[in-house]
Amino acid sequence: MEPAQICVASGSSERLFACHAPSVLELQRQVAAVFEGVWASASDIRFVWRHKNGESQICDDASFAKAWQTSRCDRGGSLKLRICENSHQLSSALAPDRTCGRCGQEFSSRNQLMRHVQSLGHYVEGAPKNSGKSEEPEAPEKQEGCKAWDLYYQDLPDFSKIRELMRQPLPHCFKRVPASPLSDLALDRVLQLEPRARPVVGLECWALDAEVPSGESVWGLLQTAQDCGALQRQEASSMVPVTLLEVEPHHYVADMCAAPASKTLQLLDVMSAGARPGEVAPGLLVANDDNWSRCASALRRTHQHPQNLPLLWLCGDAREFPTLHDHSAGRVRGARKIRFDRILCDVPCSGDGRLRRSLGAWAAWRPRYMLQMHYVQSAILKRGLAMLKPQGRLLYSTCSMSPVENEAVVAAALEKLGGQIRLLSVEQWRHAPGLTVWRVPLPDGSGSFGSAKEVEAADPKLWCTKGGPLAPTMFPPADQEVAASLRRCVRITPCGDFGGFFCALFEKVTPGPAGRPAPEAKGSEVDARAQESKAARAEVRDALGHGKQARKKAEGAEERKSKEEEEDQDVQRHGQTFNPIPPLLAAAPAAQLEWLMSWFGLIPDAAEAEKLGVRRFPVELLRGDPSLKDGMILGSTPIGRLVLKHARPRVMAAGMPLLADSGADSEHPSRFDVAQEAAHVLAACATRRCERVGWPSFAAMLRGEAVLRELAAGPLIAVLHPDSSPRLVEEQLCLAGRLTSAGMVATASSTHRYSMLRLLSP
Ligand SMILES: C[S@@+](CC[C@H](N)C(=O)[O-])C[C@H]1O[C@@H](n2cnc3c(N)ncnc32)[C@H](O)[C@@H]1O
Numbered sequence: 208m209e210p211a212q213i214c215v216a217s218g219s220s221e222r223l224f225a226c227h228a229p230s231v232l233e234l235q236r237q238v239a240a241v242f243e244g245v246w247a248s249a250s251d252i253r254f255v256w257r258h259k260n261g262e263s264q265i266c267d268d269a270s271f272a273k274a275w276q277t278s279r280c281d282r283g284g285s286l287k288l289r290i291c292e293n294s295h296q297l298s299s300a301l302a303p304d305r306t307c308g309r310c311g312q313e314f315s316s317r318n319q320l321m322r323h324v325q326s327l328g329h330y331v332e333g334a335p336k337n338s339g340k341s342e343e344p345e346a347p348e349k350q351e352g353c354k355a356w357d358l359y360y361q362d363l364p365d366f367s368k369i370r371e372l373m374r375q376p377l378p379h380c381f382k383r384v385p386a387s388p389l390s391d392l393a394l395d396r397v398l399q400l401e402p403r404a405r406p407v408v409g410l411e412c413w414a415l416d417a418e419v420p421s422g423e424s425v426w427g428l429l430q431t432a433q434d435c436g437a438l439q440r441q442e443a444s445s446m447v448p449v450t451l452l453e454v455e456p457h458h459y460v461a462d463m464c465a466a467p468a469s470k471t472l473q474l475l476d477v478m479s480a481g482a483r484p485g486e487v488a489p490g491l492l493v494a495n496d497d498n499w500s501r502c503a504s505a506l507r508r509t510h511q512h513p514q515n516l517p518l519l520w521l522c523g524d525a526r527e528f529p530t531l532h533d534h535s536a537g538r539v540r541g542a543r544k545i546r547f548d549r550i551l552c553d554v555p556c557s558g559d560g561r562l563r564r565s566l567g568a569w570a571a572w573r574p575r576y577m578l579q580m581h582y583v584q585s586a587i588l589k590r591g592l593a594m595l596k597p598q599g600r601l602l603y604s605t606c607s608m609s610p611v612e613n614e615a616v617v618a619a620a621l622e623k624l625g626g627q628i629r630l631l632s633v634e635q636w637r638h639a640p641g642l643t644v645w646r647v648p649l650p651d652g653s654g655s656f657g658s659a660k661e662v663e664a665a666d667p668k669l670w671c672t673k674g675g676p677l678a679p680t681m682f683p684p685a686d687q688e689v690a691a692s693l694r695r696c697v698r699i700t701p702c703g704d705f706g707g708f709f710c711a712l713f714e715k716v717t718p719g720p721a722g723r724p725a726p727e728a729k730g731s732e733v734d735a736r737a738q739e740s741k742a743a744r745a746e747v748r749d750a751l752g753h754g755k756q757a758r759k760k761a762e763g764a765e766e767r768k769s770k771e772e773e774e775d776q777d778v779q780r781h782g783q784t785f786n787p788i789p790p791l792l793a794a795a796p797a798a799q800l801e802w803l804m805s806w807f808g809l810i811p812d813a814a815e816a817e818k819l820g821v822r823r824f825p826v827e828l829l830r831g832d833p834s835l836k837d838g839m840i841l842g843s844t845p846i847g848r849l850v851l852k853h854a855r856p857r858v859m860a861a862g863m864p865l866l867a868d869s870g871a872d873s874e875h876p877s878r879f880d881v882a883q884e885a886a887h888v889l890a891a892c893a894t895r896r897c898e899r900v901g902w903p904s905f906a907a908m909l910r911g912e913a914v915l916r917e918l919a920a921g922p923l924i925a926v927l928h929p930d931s932s933p934r935l936v937e938e939q940l941c942l943a944g945r946l947t948s949a950g951m952v953a954t955a956s957s958t959h960r961y962s963m964l965r966l967l968s969p
Pocket residue numbers: 445463464465466467468469470471495496497498501523524525526553554555556583
């Protein structure tokens with residue numbers, strides 16, 4: 208038998224190992240040999256397997272065997288495992304004492320401890336994340352990185368104050384997910400349990416000091432609320448960019464570097480403000496990241512959002528963000544490039560604004576990281592500005608304090624694009640204005656330069672064009688006007704509830720090289736028409752030109768026009784499309800669609816649905832699920848209009864998945880389960896298979912027990928009777944389930960079920 212390929216990921220690197228059997232010991236030995244010297248002993252290495260329902264498990268032989276079987280390793284399938292980041296804590300936490308080394312909270316399993324440590328960042332200070340070695344670490348301020356950091360930032364205004372503030376632990380912030388029916392309840396419970404949680408001024412979030420002692424832990428409750436999508440943890444400064452963008456529900460928005468999706472979720476909150484379950488969202492949100500595994504975990508977070516209809520997830524390099532096209536009629540003619548109303552450019556950075564969160568990272572800081580980042584940041588910003596609509600806004604942000612990654616990148620864009628873009632002044636969040644003067648260090652920190660001229664005089668080989676590390680765009684701009692406008696940038700200093708952060712808000716002034724005035728009206732439809740008529744005007748203008756070439760062009764245009772008119776007539780007569788352009792998302796699979804409509808009695812006609820007291824099911828918005836064979840998603844109107852004019856981008860997911868893989872080995876459409884995240888939408892539209900249950904039955908299903916019912920076997924949705932809910936919840940609570948021979952069981956993941964149970968239980 209061929210050995211199975213086991214992909215083991217550690218940090219951002221991945222390696223393949225060949226295994227004949229699912230033996231943890233065997234894999235530990237192989238991995239220890241490759242990463243020689245990282246672990247004190249091979250048995251300290253813990254592998255984590257992420258099940259497709261989103262749950263992570265530490266691999267013992269039994270769960271490794273299950274992962275092996277699920278991934279069909281015996282039949283040539285491959286399996287991906289990750290090395291647990293807190294191996295150290297897990298191996299030192301003895302069986303009866305699974306206690307977090309930071310906050311002291313106790314857990315009943317290693318899996319729970321692992322999730323707790325990873326989600327709160329409660330790594331034990333001094334222990335390398337992957338290492339079992341317990342050498343005493345040097346005090347942070349004595350380490351090389353800190354000295355280099357001090358040297359580089361010593362010219363910052365208020366440097367000594369900032370340095371002092373940086374040593375104070377950053378509070379944890381959390382916010383409600385307004386679209387979740389459990390968000391108010393979760394927030395009330397957290398505030399009751401921990402009255403020291405305080406609202407953060409200017410943001411709709413609460414802060415809790417990192418060192419709040421454990422007890423009946425608020426951290427556990429926060430994790431529970433996050434597991435069922437009711438609350439989200441996010442740093443306060445990281446919430447600022449979305450508030451500055453002023454997104455509206457009808458906007459076309461791009462989030463160019465989106466994983467792990469904290470700001471994407473915030474964008475979804477704004478874009479779905481006030482929407483009811485199943486209501487058609489008018490906007491489009493394209494989230495992208497180039498790291499596949501970060502995308503995959505970000506997706507699990509966004510799938511939980513109850514109003515994710517406008518979301519399209521791409522995986523690719525933001526420097527080459529694909530040009531998307533849209534066309535309702537499905538023909539090449541008239542397909543127009545999508546330009547965005549709002550773009551979030553939250554670029555990768557050296558991240559020294561987050562040192563308050565983990566002081567240990569200070570020692571790892573090197574000037575060369577920020578120099579390397581400058582290039583990729585500039586390229587991503589350039590692509591973002593090119594995709595912006597006239598009058599559209601782009602927010603550039605980093606969690607770094609380095610001017611090379613911040614003001615220098617902004618200045619380079621302003622210098623390059625001249626009058627086409629401008630920086631908007633943001634007063635609201637400005638702890639300090641943008642810098643206009645700074646120095647650029649050498650990668651090893653051995654020296655620094657204040658201007659390009661100084662580099663030229665010292666050693667021209669330092670320029671990147673000659674293979675060196677520096678670029679002229681890293682220095683303060685020579686143009687005085689550009690330099691003055693840099694003061695409009697927002698520098699958030701690491702103090703109070705905030706980590707260090709930088710934001711610059713751009714607005715596109717002119718539509719591009721052609722320099723025609725921008726359309727006044729709001730909304731994508733209007734812009735689409737304006738662009739189409741612009742193209743038509745250009746064609747007429749060309750055709751009216753003189754000479755042989757112009758005549759030829761005019762004749763060609765005439766011919767094309769009459770052909771298109773013929774096509775239009777044929778389309779009307781036979782319903783046939785000529786010169787078709789493929790949709791980005793395939794049509795919903797016919798068999799699944801037919802089954803879903805009849806199984807749940809969904810009604811596409813508004814009047815009929817109203818008569819029966821249910822919501823109309825927007826069948827026209829269904830598409831094939833790009834991440835599940837034969838699955839279906841419900842997307843916003845613009846998602847359904849996306850067409851492929853050039854290359855196919857790597858689509859990871861779109862809209863709200865309606866179906867989930869049940870693992871059944873069958874071809875029948877009913878083999879699917881209803882996706883838990885779509886249960887509330889189907890429940891609002893269903894005339895069948897929607898079972899109202901009281902709290903005892905609902906709680907039993909949440910515990911994983913079966914509840915007897917006389918129904919045909921297959922998927923269903925259990926809806927908690929509002930009068931029977933033990934806690935006050937405004938919206939209806941739904942649970943995806945299935946009737947089996949044992950009775951009605953919930954099909955939602957156990958993490959989701961237990962977190963709901965914990966929140967709702969009296
Ligand atoms: C600062 S993080 C983004 C955080 C995210 N906006 C949030 O709020 O959760 C930067 C992200 O950029 C991604 N990235 C790095 N280089 C990239 C590139 N060339 N194209 C797209 N994404 C990139 C990284 O994988 C990382 O997830």
